[in-house]
Amino acid sequence: MMTTATPRPGGRSARVQQAVHQAVRSLLAENDGDRTALSVPLVADRAGVNSSTIYRRWGDLPRLLAAVASNQMLPEQVEDTGSLRGDMEAWFVPYVEEFSSPLGRQVLRDMLADGAVTRDYFQSMQGHVEEIRRLAGLRGERAPATSEIVDAVVAPVIYRILFNHESAAALEVQGRIERLLGERSKGPAET
Amino acid sequence: MMTTATPRPGGRSARVQQAVHQAVRSLLAENDGDRTALSVPLVADRAGVNSSTIYRRWGDLPRLLAAVASNQMLPEQVEDTGSLRGDMEAWFVPYVEEFSSPLGRQVLRDMLADGAVTRDYFQSMQGHVEEIRRLAGLRGERAPATSEIVDAVVAPVIYRILFNHESAAALEVQGRIERLLGERSKGPAET
DNA sequence: CCTCTTAATGCACAGATTGTGCGTTTGGAT
DNA sequence: ATCCAAACGCACAATCTGTGCATTAAGAGG
Structure with a gap:
């Protein structure tokens, strides 16, 4: 059912991913897709997680945006x-x-x-x-x-x-x- | 056909642009197109110009890369x-x-x-x-x-x-x- | 040739971001 | 109930971002 390749799909990990994705989407919508208005700390703050989490899971702001995008478009x-x-x-x-x-x-x-x-x-x-x-x-x-x-x-x-x-x-x-x-x-x- | 919208195409401005473009190209080639290896200060240093010049002329690293790319591909x-x-x-x-x-x-x-x-x-x-x-x-x-x-x-x-x-x-x-x-x-x- | 004008650049620097070492928490397994 | 590894939060040094201000250089006009 779930297309999550993460080892622990049901727990905190999934909640964090959802929160971060949602934070990106809402921030992008608020700024009309202007990604200069986004930053890792901003997304992290909106999602209620620490910046380091984003750096570790996605490595990069562009890669996070790409992940959110592909997820949103399917x-x-x-x-x-x-x-x-x-x-x-x-x-x-x-x-x-x-x-x-x-x-x-x-x-x-x-x-x-x-x-x-x-x-x-x-x-x-x-x-x-x-x-x-x-x-x-x-x-x-x-x-x-x-x-x-x-x-x-x-x-x-x-x-x-x-x-x-x-x-x-x-x-x-x-x-x-x-x-x-x-x-x-x-x-x-x-x- | 260059889109020279710059008021002074023949002078220092043009030299700076050429140096910066060349710096981007060589840095990208050295790192196999990995743009995480690039930064504005790095490009500026390679081109022999100040970082502020790049921020003012191109505003952004992505936009600089886009400008170099479109110039390179025509x-x-x-x-x-x-x-x-x-x-x-x-x-x-x-x-x-x-x-x-x-x-x-x-x-x-x-x-x-x-x-x-x-x-x-x-x-x-x-x-x-x-x-x-x-x-x-x-x-x-x-x-x-x-x-x-x-x-x-x-x-x-x-x-x-x-x-x-x-x-x-x-x-x-x-x-x-x-x-x-x-x-x-x-x-x-x-x- | 010289002066003048203004766009473009360099310099300095405060604020923000990046990315990692380390300890703590969480959730699944035994 | 206990253990364990993955995921996370915290703290922080290094780096990057972007702007006010002074300086330089290219082109215009005398």
């Missing part, structure tokens, strides 16, 4: 809506809604600062895509390859959020999904 | 190789070679930490793509829309470098270019 679950297109929209649209906001972008940047965390996150995203494909397969639908879905939908959207600050509306997630899925049988795609 | 120029496909390869392959290395990834991450710098960089990339399309137009070749090129080639490659640490070979840049240009059914409707 709530979406794959659900069976009855069609491949529906599943993809139900899964990815909420992501984009959250990431494309100014604060969501900041959170995304925080995560990207840590290469290892970012890679784990990518694996998790890919796992979601594969689960969606599996569901489609059980239904008898033919789904594009995972790498195709990533290249055609996920990558352009995330790239444009990161590099060009595009809004959720401008990103046309549903149109991208439709174009990808319609390439085999359908004719022109209407917006 | 040397490629569009050249006319005689074909759209050749131009795109000549322009983008060297980029990928540099970005996909471990140190290149770090530099990319440093740039991404600064939203404004990253956006300017995106504009510059897009400008290169448009220049390539212009050359193709002069030749009478039909080129995909800029957004299509970005979505089909640039975004997936950069995304996979950032999130999955893929190597230049695994990214198959030439294959992506070829697949994009080989699609004749699509019409260049967007700008």
Whole structure:
């Protein structure tokens, strides 16, 4: 159930982690994602723990922010809506809604600062895509390859959020999904 | 094309900037891109300037790193190789070679930490793509829309470098270019 | 060539942060 | 009930951060 790799997931350790994560989130929200307004002592104070705890557990403020970010950005679950297109929209649209906001972008940047965390996150995203494909397969639908879905939908959207600050509306997630899925049988795609 | 917004580009100011940039680059190279090994006083000392100069000009170590990164990653120029496909390869392959290395990834991450710098960089990339399309137009070749090129080639490659640490070979840049240009059914409707 | 103006830099320094040694507490196991 | 190792709090030296003030240098105009 718990994805905690810590040796003692149920005790004080978990409480401290939760308090620290919550402290980071609230401080970031208060300062509109401006991480110059954050410091280890500040977070520690807000969380009611000692600074040394943060240094030992996370080593670094950027790494703490990355950990919080990746934790915050993984709530979406794959659900069976009855069609491949529906599943993809139900899964990815909420992501984009959250990431494309100014604060969501900041959170995304925080995560990207840590290469290892970012890679784990990518694996998790890919796992979601594969689960969606599996569901489609059980239904008898033919789904594009995972790498195709990533290249055609996920990558352009995330790239444009990161590099060009595009809004959720401008990103046309549903149109991208439709174009990808319609390439085999359908004719022109209407917006 | 340097974005010289400084009022006095030819004098001491320029020398200081060059020295500081060079100091950052050499320190990053010596420590394999580990930015925990860097600090403002360290960079200042290496560059032979005072710490206060760095704080005033760049405000912050992350912002300095972002500035150095974006400056370091824009040397490629569009050249006319005689074909759209050749131009795109000549322009983008060297980029990928540099970005996909471990140190290149770090530099990319440093740039991404600064939203404004990253956006300017995106504009510059897009400008290169448009220049390539212009050359193709002069030749009478039909080129995909800029957004299509970005979505089909640039975004997936950069995304996979950032999130999955893929190597230049695994990214198959030439294959992506070829697949994009080989699609004749699509019409260049967007700008 | 000389003076003037102002942006950019150096210097000094108070305040804040970083990171570690050491003793104490906590929670699971025997 | 007792033990034990991991996690934590405390204290503190070293370092870093960021700003007021004096100084320097580049370019303009006489």
